[in-house]
Amino acid sequence: MSFIKTSTFQNIVIILALFSLSMLVRLCFSSNIEAGGDAIFKWAMVRDYVENGSLPPDWAIRSHHALRWAINIPVLIIQKIYGTEPQNYYIWPFFSSTMGVLFFYLIVKNIHSKLWGTLAAIAFLFSSPMLRQGSQFLPMGPAATYLLGSIYFLQIWINKKRLSLLILSVIFLFFSYGSKVTSIYYFPAFAILILIFSNKSDDNKITIRYFKPLIYFSLLLAIFFGTEAILTQKLTNEPGGRLACIAMGNHGDPKRRQKRHAEKILAKDLKVATTTLGEYAGNIFVYYKLHSNEKETILLYIALLQAIAVLAIKKKELYTISIPFLFGFFGHAYSIIGVYPFLRPEKMNFRYHTVIYTLAIIIFITFLGYLDKRQTLKVKKGAAYHIHRYYLITALALVFYSIGTIKTPKIFTNGYFTTKRNSIAITKAREQGMPILIKLSSKENAWKKQYRRYRSIYSPNSDYYNKSYDYKIYRKGRKKFFLVEKNGINHFSFNIPHLTIK
Numbered sequence: 001m002s003f004i005k006t007s008t009f010q011n012i013v014i015i016l017a018l019f020s021l022s023m024l025v026r027l028c029f030s031s032n033i034e035a036g037g038d039a040i041f042k043w044a045m046v047r048d049y050v051e052n053g054s055l056p057p058d059w060a061i062r063s064h065h066a067l068r069w070a071i072n073i074p075v076l077i078i079q080k081i082y083g084t085e086p087q088n089y090y091i092w093p094f095f096s097s098t099m100g101v102l103f104f105y106l107i108v109k110n111i112h113s114k115l116w117g118t119l120a121a122i123a124f125l126f127s128s129p130m131l132r133q134g135s136q137f138l139p140m141g142p143a144a145t146y147l148l149g150s151i152y153f154l155q156i157w158i159n160k161k162r163l164s165l166l167i168l169s170v171i172f173l174f175f176s177y178g179s180k181v182t183s184i185y186y187f188p189a190f191a192i193l194i195l196i197f198s199n200k201s202d203d204n205k206i207t208i209r210y211f212k213p214l215i216y217f218s219l220l221l222a223i224f225f226g227t228e229a230i231l232t233q234k235l236t237n238e239p240g241g242r243l244a245c246i247a248m249g250n251h252g253d254p255k256r257r258q259k260r261h262a263e264k265i266l267a268k269d270l271k272v273a274t275t276t277l278g279e280y281a282g283n284i285f286v287y288y289k290l291h292s293n294e295k296e297t298i299l300l301y302i303a304l305l306q307a308i309a310v311l312a313i314k315k316k317e318l319y320t321i322s323i324p325f326l327f328g329f330f331g332h333a334y335s336i337i338g339v340y341p342f343l344r345p346e347k348m349n350f351r352y353h354t355v356i357y358t359l360a361i362i363i364f365i366t367f368l369g370y371l372d373k374r375q376t377l378k379v380k381k382g383a384a385y386h387i388h389r390y391y392l393i394t395a396l397a398l399v400f401y402s403i404g405t406i407k408t409p410k411i412f413t414n415g416y417f418t419t420k421r422n423s424i425a426i427t428k429a430r431e432q433g434m435p436i437l438i439k440l441s442s443k444e445n446a447w448k449k450q451y452r453r454y455r456s457i458y459s460p461n462s463d464y465y466n467k468s469y470d471y472k473i474y475r476k477g478r479k480k481f482f483l484v485e486k487n488g489i490n491h492f493s494f495n496i497p498h499l500t501i502k
Contacts, residue, residue, distance in 0.1 A: 014114060018105055018121050022098040022134075025125060030090055030135035030415035032502070033457060035449035039136045041065040043089055044456035046072055050079045067232065067242045070178030071142050086457045087420040090135055097134035100145035101125050103152050104362070110155045111317055111366050120365045127361060128296065129354045135415055139180045140354035146176035147183060147355055151320050154190065157213075158197045158320070166194075166213060170220040176355075178228075181243070182346065183355065185331030189324040191217060196319060280342040283333040290348045296357060303360035304329055306367040318366065325359040332356065419457075422501045426458050429485075429499040435492050436485040436499045437474070447473075447482055454484050458501075 109117030133141030150172035157165035
């Protein structure tokens with residue numbers, strides 16, 4: 001091993017270990033495919049294209065999920081290589097969330113040490129948002145992964161000042177926006193970071209060369225936005241580009257969307273809008289008011305205080321985390337698309353705030369570590385040792401809390417294996433001419449989502465767009481079942497051989 005530096009070899013070993021651990025955790029604790037549009041629309045849309053070679057003319061405005069190209073493109077590649085079998089659904093969330101863990105490690109390692117990076121990555125691996133998004137097609141997980149990649153390459157650029165690293169940082173940042181539009185909140189934060197860490201002249205004067213990195217950053221974004229607008233218009237025939245398509249497809253018909261908003265505003269739903277200037281000014285507390293999970297909300301506000309402290313004490317090593325966190329925190333809280341009422345761009349749901357929660361974990365774990373100048377856990381005397389000890393215990397408590405939220409702890413009854421078994425059983429049922437039923441949820445109108453999930457994931461041809469529900473519900477005691485495939489049986493009864501899936 002003489003040709004490899006010891007530190008580099010250790011780094012490679014840690015990265016491989018974290019990659020393996022993350023993939024194993026995702027496999028063992030994967031949840032069943034959710035029935036909402038976030039989870040199934042993108043898979044179904046790409047599957048429709050792969051299997052049929054085309055999409056409906058108005059595909060881009062049927063849902064705001066349609067133009068999440070930073071997710072759809074990797075999924076297209078996966079389906080082309082591995083096929084559209086239902087279990088392949090999990091490949092992208094497994095891989096993208098695992099890459100997030102690796103970037104998390106690298107970021108904290110650059111700030112502190114390999115040990116701190118490893119502990120932080122494990123905490124992030126088991127954080128409750130990533131446990132869910134590590135097995136679902138939700139946009140917030142990839143958006144967080146891409147943003148972490150952008151921060152990592154920006155950190156390396158700060159040290160080496162290579163243009164290629166800045167370009168990589170901008171590409172990852174734009175891919176985060178390509179996963180979820182609200183990642184645009186972080187663009188100004190990166191511009192500020194580039195200005196802060198740009199080289200001044202030898203006499204500490206600001207010259208035109210000082211602004212060159214910011215100019216490159218701005219030009220790259222202009223090129224990327226221009227390319228996106230041209231391609232979107234070409235593919236969708238919508239002159240307004242991606243944002244116009246999202247506005248039209250967010251909740252279907254615009255008039256219906258306006259009616260929904262009006263009803264929720266009248267009901268004083270703070271997730272949608274605030275009605276007075278005083279309520280809008282108090283949006284700094286909106287996370288506390290609206291997030292149902294107190295522990296995760298408390299972490300956000302602790303990280304807010306820590307991020308402000310970082311700026312106050314001018315701890316530049318943490319700027320690359322603290323400044324994006326602050327822009328994300330206040331961006332989600334105060335961004336509006338209308339006044340009186342102050343209408344939010346999206347609902348204030350916790351799962352939409354995965355990026356700022358991810359940054360909050362980094363700030364939380366690394367901030368007090370700076371009281372130890374040696375930046376290790378080896379200090380065994382003085383206040384720094386005790387702070388490290390209790391701080392580490394608190395960080396690990398996050399992990400155990402998250403583990404307690406896992407709904408499917410049994411390895412062979414988790415989402416991946418259940419989906420694979422369902423796929424095999426459904427194929428056999430079709431071959432044997434057996435009718436197929438799904439057990440209905442007790443929730444009102446949930447059967448529509450369940451049926452759409454079945455048609456998107458398991459049906460011979462993806463049929464997500466079809467809203468005509470040619471259905472029949474059967475009862476057996478208090479339980480309800482939905483006949484999704486007749487397979488040659490004209491008159492169904494529970495006495496004939498059949499297949500039931502959840």
